[in-house]
Amino acid sequence: MSKSLQGNIWKLFVAxxxxxxxxxxxxxxxxxxxxxxxxxxxxxxMGVGYLAEFLFExxxxxxSDRIGHxxxxxxxxxxxxxxxxxxxxxxSMASFMLGAxxxxxxxxxxxxxxxxxxxxxxxxxxxxKSFVGIAxxxxxxxxxxxxxxxxxxxxxxxxxxKTPLYIGLMLDVIGLVVVxxxxxxxxxxxxxxxxxxxxxxxxxxxxxxxxxxIFTSAITGFAIxxxxxxxxxxxxxxxxxxxxxxxxxxxxxxxxxxxxNITKFEKRMNIKRIFLFxxxxxxxxxxxxxxxxxxxxxxLILIIVGGYEVGRS
Numbered sequence: 001m002s003k004s005l006q007g008n009i010w011k012l013f014v015a016x017x018x019x020x021x022x023x024x025x026x027x028x029x030x031x032x033x034x035x036x037x038x039x040x041x042x043x044x045x046m047g048v049g050y051l052a053e054f055l056f057e058x059x060x061x062x063x064s065d066r067i068g069h070x071x072x073x074x075x076x077x078x079x080x081x082x083x084x085x086x087x088x089x090x091x092s093m094a095s096f097m098l099g100a101x102x103x104x105x106x107x108x109x110x111x112x113x114x115x116x117x118x119x120x121x122x123x124x125x126x127x128x129k130s131f132v133g134i135a136x137x138x139x140x141x142x143x144x145x146x147x148x149x150x151x152x153x154x155x156x157x158x159x160x161x162k163t164p165l166y167i168g169l170m171l172d173v174i175g176l177v178v179v180x181x182x183x184x185x186x187x188x189x190x191x192x193x194x195x196x197x198x199x200x201x202x203x204x205x206x207x208x209x210x211x212x213x214i215f216t217s218a219i220t221g222f223a224i225x226x227x228x229x230x231x232x233x234x235x236x237x238x239x240x241x242x243x244x245x246x247x248x249x250x251x252x253x254x255x256x257x258x259x260x261n262i263t264k265f266e267k268r269m270n271i272k273r274i275f276l277f278x279x280x281x282x283x284x285x286x287x288x289x290x291x292x293x294x295x296x297x298x299x300l301i302l303i304i305v306g307g308y309e310v311g312r313s
Contacts, residue, residue: 016142018175023164025244049100056108077176079106084169124185147252154245254307
């Protein structure tokens with residue numbers, strides 16, 4: 001049993017690597033090739049996806065505890081496959097909305113379940129004290145591998161714009177197979193909250209939590225909105241479509257570097273100074289990108305700011 005559970009570690013690593021939309025850099029560009037599609041509609045179907053993810057997050061822990069963590073991870077992978085198929089074969093605004101909803105469910109289903117399953121595996125191996133180190137190593141290495149895949153897979157757009165989506169679909173199928181091979185540990189950990197959301201909200205009142213969350217949500221919202229339109233904008237400036245993955249890949253590498261060194265930065269600054277730094281950095285980047293038309297400089301800004309934005313979290 002111990003040897004079987006040990007195999008869960010590399011399987012969970014593969015599951016994490018395949019839990020990415022590697023075709024995302026060309027997805028918005030591909031959407032604009034659909035008849036009557038407009039740039040404004042990009043924000044609509046992506047907004048539907050983010051709203052769906054928020055709504056799915058609420059019952060996801062209950063569903064995971066109810067049907068089992070492995071089954072929930074399988075549903076997550078099946079949902080990613082459904083999303084890719086919706087994007088590939090839909091060819092309409094409705095199909096992109098459906099794909100965004102499937103993607104949202106996949107991320108929501110995996111969010112707490114993945115770490116719970118990994119923790120159960122480490123407890124089953126009697127290596128619970130190694131959980132944090134193993135989890136950090138898996139996430140860091142997965143991010144590193146993902147960075148290279150983000151660069152390489154969109155290069156398939158040189159064949160057709162759908163090629164990166166087919167490659168992404170193939171990776172989703174691999175992820176599904178690997179998750180199906182996971183061994184269920186004998187220890188089961190609950191992922192649902194011990195306190196209700198209204199109770200937590202009342203307890204957090206006056207703690208300074210709400211100003212922090214409003215600020216970080218606003219910054220993150222602007223960053224997400226920016227990334228929804230940046231790839232079509234870069235294409236309009238003459239940036240080769242096949243190389244838009246280079247931006248996402250280098251951003252992911254920057255995230256890996258920032259995440260590895262963020263504690264050194266945070267030790268030198270208090271929370272107010274960090275927020276002031278964030279405000280200046282993100283605001284100036286939005287303004288610069290809107291006024292610049294040199295895609296080399298814009299790419300550099302996106303890599304630095306995007307790497308910091310995700311890496312610091």
